[in-house]
Amino acid sequence: MNAGTRGPGAARTSSRSAVLDVIRAAGTISRVELTRATGLTAATVSTAVRHLIDDGLVVEAGRAESTGGKPRMLLQLDPAARHAVGVHLDHAGITYVIADLAGQVVARWRRPGTGTDDPRDVVARIAAEIAATVARVGIDPDRLLGLGVVSPGPLSTATGMTLAPPVMQHWAEFPLADALEDAVGLPVLLDNDATASALGEYWSGGVPTGAVCAALYMGTGIGAGIIVDGTVYRGRSSNAGEIGHVCVDVDGPACWCGSRGCIEAFAGPAAVVARATEAGVRLPGRSVPEDFAALSRAAARGEEVPVRLLADSARYVATAAQVLANVLDLDLLVLTGASFAHAGSLYLPVVQERLTGGFFARGTHDVRVTISSQASAAPAVGAAALVLQAELAPRQAGLRMVVDTLTEVAAGTGVA
Numbered sequence: 001m002n003a004g005t006r007g008p009g010a011a012r013t014s015s016r017s018a019v020l021d022v023i024r025a026a027g028t029i030s031r032v033e034l035t036r037a038t039g040l041t042a043a044t045v046s047t048a049v050r051h052l053i054d055d056g057l058v059v060e061a062g063r064a065e066s067t068g069g070k071p072r073m074l075l076q077l078d079p080a081a082r083h084a085v086g087v088h089l090d091h092a093g094i095t096y097v098i099a100d101l102a103g104q105v106v107a108r109w110r111r112p113g114t115g116t117d118d119p120r121d122v123v124a125r126i127a128a129e130i131a132a133t134v135a136r137v138g139i140d141p142d143r144l145l146g147l148g149v150v151s152p153g154p155l156s157t158a159t160g161m162t163l164a165p166p167v168m169q170h171w172a173e174f175p176l177a178d179a180l181e182d183a184v185g186l187p188v189l190l191d192n193d194a195t196a197s198a199l200g201e202y203w204s205g206g207v208p209t210g211a212v213c214a215a216l217y218m219g220t221g222i223g224a225g226i227i228v229d230g231t232v233y234r235g236r237s238s239n240a241g242e243i244g245h246v247c248v249d250v251d252g253p254a255c256w257c258g259s260r261g262c263i264e265a266f267a268g269p270a271a272v273v274a275r276a277t278e279a280g281v282r283l284p285g286r287s288v289p290e291d292f293a294a295l296s297r298a299a300a301r302g303e304e305v306p307v308r309l310l311a312d313s314a315r316y317v318a319t320a321a322q323v324l325a326n327v328l329d330l331d332l333l334v335l336t337g338a339s340f341a342h343a344g345s346l347y348l349p350v351v352q353e354r355l356t357g358g359f360f361a362r363g364t365h366d367v368r369v370t371i372s373s374q375a376s377a378a379p380a381v382g383a384a385a386l387v388l389q390a391e392l393a394p395r396q397a398g399l400r401m402v403v404d405t406l407t408e409v410a411a412g413t414g415v416a
Helices: 008-026 031-038 042-054 119-137 166-171 176-184 193-203 263-267 269-278 288-300 304-328 338-358 375-392 403-412
Strands: 058-063 073-077 083-089 093-100 105-112 144-151 188-192 212-218 222-228 332-336 368-371
Touching: 008 031, 008 042, 008 073, 031 042, 031 073, 042 058, 083 119, 083 193, 083 375, 093 119, 093 375, 105 119, 105 375, 119 176, 144 176, 144 193, 144 375, 176 188, 188 193, 188 375, 193 212, 193 222, 193 332, 193 375, 212 304, 212 338, 212 375, 222 263, 222 304, 263 269, 263 304, 269 288, 269 304, 288 304, 288 338, 304 332, 304 338, 332 338, 332 375, 338 368, 338 375
Parallel strands: 083 144, 144 188, 212 332, 332 368
Antiparallel strands: 058 073, 083 093, 093 105, 212 222
16 A cells, blocks of 8 residues: 555544544543544444454443433543653753553653763663663553653654754764664654643643644743644654744854854743853852753742843743744643743743734734643653554544534533
């Protein structure tokens, strides 16, 4: 079968994926409501549900209240049926999560970052950490679907980082996926941290089905992940959303990406910490994330210089948010990443004010801005979600759920 042909097997996979994704989003739902929400025939839904139950992914969870006829049997995911491992690989720290089928974190831990270590040594360390924690938590290795790994910078699925941040230059062109697959013994998926953060928000229920959403990510850098009706927009090479590298001053400071005047060069944590150091602010000096966290705490206490520096950063970040909202016609923007976990409350009102007054389509609808409930671990959670979605509910182009019906169904069954 050539790549452009879709046979019966592909159709069955699409149906199963659509049904599973709707069950995940709704929480509990009946077969009749699934038919309405997916637009599939009752027979197709019934077959897909039977296979999902046989595979242990879905269980019958009792009957709904009667509305005059026979009460409908409700379906829901069995969260413990499968698990996925997510790893956020960064110079400052490596964050790990193990997530269940519903995208909820069952284990999370952080270890020292890559530093200047040889990538092969880091890979061995990652494999040992995963094996030890899987055994400690008591997860059946046979129920592990795979390993998702995310990191900063442009990525190639074949070679890993093609353009690494300065502190991770020794990772450029390292065959990350192959090395990890050999060491861990699981299928490996790679993506960038901002894109993964957006998918993690969607899979764990932070993004409503049907929403046009961007996750504005700020860790050590600034990026964005884009979700449209449950589907990640990745671009040609899975590097869409690099909003931190939009130029706002053609004669501005040089950026590590090779350009000048990027938003990240003005507003990213490294730039803010550098300006704080120049201004004489005393910081731990161990790493950019730790220094930025300390600066955020000082700003929260009302210290003059930190307040001014973060306010300046927030104005540029708000500009990035406005660009995203205008280009994508967003209805939801989620602030996520470790830096927003520390300083999100200082950035959110500035971003919201900019969008309230400057969003192009504000006469038609608002853009809601929120802070992720899992901002500090968002990339690792998203890395696990990459595996869950790829293995269990891969979205097919052209397959769109009936969003209004699903919303109505959830309201009728008491599902939030």
